[in-house]
Amino acid sequence: MAYQVIGRSVATSRPGARVRLDGWGTAVVVALAWLLLVVASALNRSDFISHQTVLAVTFTMSIVGVLAVGQALVGISGGFLDLSQPTSLILTALVAARLLAVDINVAVVVVITVAVGAAWGLLNALIIVYGKLNPVIVTLATNFVGLAALFLLFQIAEAPINSGFRDFGRSSTLGLPNIWWPMVALVLIVGFFLPRTRYGRHAIAVGGSRFAAQARGISLRQTRFAIFTAAGACAGMAGLLFAASSGPFTPSSGTVYLLPVIAATILAGVSLAGGRGNIWLILLSVGFLSTVPTSLVFFGLSSDWQAIFQGFILIVAVAIDGYRERNVAR
């Protein structure tokens, strides 16, 4: 957003430190909100605190979390939004389902699926870089085209129900869903390495100020390619987890994830205009946003009313966060 341009400084020589320190305020707000929600729900019904609830919430967190990492990478690097995630999620899930149906080895399926996701990201990057077009428009268009193409390709798909893959998707380890652990691992690893690798630091710098980054000799082109390909790979991983844990899916099954992922990304303190954001906060924001619907069910609200409260809670959360942002000394 334009009003953030003024506040954002040129990338410093220690971008890692800047990114990490930047997040704590938002972390506190979201963590407090989450705590408040849990306490209120537990006071309402003491059986809210149970293993079943934890399972329900963590299953919901898994796919949104992986997609949010991809979205955050795009945002931090100044690419604004990747609106093509609904397509890349389903495309990669379809690839996984089809390969498993012909008994391809799971390890191979994993590699190919993530590669397909990365390829989709690369396609976006090619159009963005060589067309010099805004990523929001490009990903909006590729999503449009991609969904329509998917719809011509298939109507229903499902990974084989008796496969080890599906078993993995519906089971838990150490009390938490199998698909949750890779999500946490991804968040921790990407969050750790982003400010510590060359491409990661370049991405943050480009997001902060592309002029300054260029002046430092960073190739905008390479950075964009790296980021969108990585975001695509995240979508590929999400596609795997989705195919493992979902029943039959349609080409449009991914569209329901777009808004929650964007909300989670923004609530994690990622500035869509770039240069600011802490990947680890995604755990907090996705956790909080995934707990809201569950606790609303415990409060006995019908699904219609749930939407009203979910919206209200999001507005309040970002309002508080925005207020805090604005009033923190810059």
Added chain:
Amino acid sequence: MSEIATSRTDLPPALPHRPLRDVMTGPVASIGITLIIVIVAGLTAVGPRFLSASNVTIVGQFVAIPMLVGACAGFALLAGVVDLSIGSMVGVSAAIFGALLLGGWDLAPAAAIALAACLAFGGINAIAIVGFGADPIAATLGMLTGLRGATYVIVEANGQSGSLFAFNDTLFAFTNALVWSLPLIFLLVLVVTAIAAIVVTRTRVGRHLRAVGGDPLAASRAGISVAGMRTAALLISAFGAGLGGILFVGQLGSVSRNMGFGLEFQVYAALMIGGYSILRGGVGNPVGGALGFLVIAGAANILDLRAISPYYVNIIVGLLLLAAVLLDRFRGGDSYE
């Protein structure tokens, strides 16, 4: 691009009065050319009936209300705030209006209540975004979700099984009226667009709005109330959505649970083709936005009339979106690096 302004003279200058030249080389030119291409393609592929009154009426009636919503949402984009809740606002406005009609209320008071409700929701958006500094995308996304739920609740409570039948003869006649064989609402929306364009490009208010969106710091140092302009823009956006919902009830004679959902994608895609940016304020022209709607609707109409399988329509519209922005870029429009 974002110089710090030190005096009032740094506002974007008023364009000299050369209307024809503006049209040929300004930001509207690209989308205007695209529309001409679409029309030519239509005449070639479909024949003279593409521009017949009957066909223009079909397209005009379909596109009029989204165009109206878009014209008002464009004001928010110019001010640098994207209002993602417009679709759901259309839905909730239609639901409130329809429920009141069903309850025996008269047209004008029911419409007034629906509009007032939308202004209230727009006000909440403004409080969150302008007052508290919330991220506009996230905040209006929350409003989108909340209003979706509100629409569900109102339709379920007042309708049967997801449909609320609220038929008003006057409004139905109005929304379906034809003037010189063309839809009245379409012509009215074109007039509204023209007025909006004049406001945006020729009045002081319009210049201030674009300044607020393009460079808020400079604008505030020049004495323009950034908060005031943004709030006004959000309220206009909400008003347009509210009006759109009311007109939909007139046109369709009913409200469905899902009314308006997804409209924001349709509207912003059209506005972006037409030259607006959802990430940068200050750019865009209402005429360009309207042309964006016409380009998409025209292309879709060609595909409908050529009996091309409806499953290809989206592919072509998506490619068209890319082609149109590419064209704009070649003509010197924004380039993203």
Added chain:
Amino acid sequence: MSAKEKSMFKSGGSAPLRGLGMIAVSALVLVASHTAGEAQDKKFKLGMAVGGNPCCEWMKAQGDVARTLAEQRGWDYIELSNNDDAATALKNAGIFIQEGVDAVIQFNGQPSANPALAQRFGSANIPVVTYDIAQPGFYFVGIDNLAAGHAGGEALGNIIKEKWNCEPDLVISAEGAAAGIVNTWRTGGMRDGLKKVCPDIPEEKWVSFESQGQATAGLPAARDLLAAHPEAKKMAVVGLNDGGVLAAINAAEQLGRADEIIGWGQDGAFITGDNVNPHLAGSVFYFLEGYAVYALRDVIDPIAAGNPPPVKDDAGDPASRVEPCPVSAEQAAKVPDMPERVKLLLAAPPGTTEYELFCPNK
């Protein structure tokens, strides 16, 4: 004019690039609209508005079957998509009228627009066949969804009577509110059918969640519902369709409580093939993709022959009745899946319905 103002009018980009851009756009639109315009001749013209909701396999297939049957008869055929949107349905009506179709078949998933549509088509004197969702003035071709719901509910009721002595811990309804009246008929009908067999299940055991009619979209809501009833073990599931019921079953699997969950679906989408979930005890086939056979046999062919049948617009007294086919999972194993069924249907003698070809217990 100052230099600054001059530069504002200079258009960027070189002329060749500009030209290229314009050619690219023209080529794109022209490629999409390539053959010469056709003359309006005297062939019978059928218009079909498919539902356009990406939820279900059969929506697209309905159009494919209608197109093939129309081509076999040498008719002109226009297919448009309602995109699951009322305003689009209205626009499509305008196009059908402008293009001079002789009859229209529609699946309108947003029936709120039906009265306005009826008015338009009525003034233009175009007969309309509507699938499954009744509208006064439109020929009704389809299932009695309420009766289909009852049949499924009773079948499930018989199972839980035998297994649990009519004492489940929960009866879960997978609603799909967006389907409107069809949801009320099917899901509500299933509950009524179940109650007929097991009338004494207490109120608080009847719970529901919004499944959106899809196995994936409804999964989080189903998980939340199950988490809110952590003690329930013996669970019966009814719903709008197989997808909604599967959402509940899959959620139970994820929460480790699928040992005693039994579901009965509607529409038969996921009861055929290799991937049938073992907890889906049965479903009700509608063979929706093959509706065109009924529509053409009983309504459109007579109209084309100049002999329009009387307008029967009520689900209880339809212009053409499609029989529901309740099946258990074992019985469904013999039924081929949808793409295969379409092929066999189109190869069968004209007028043969899918019910005749595939229903294992007629």
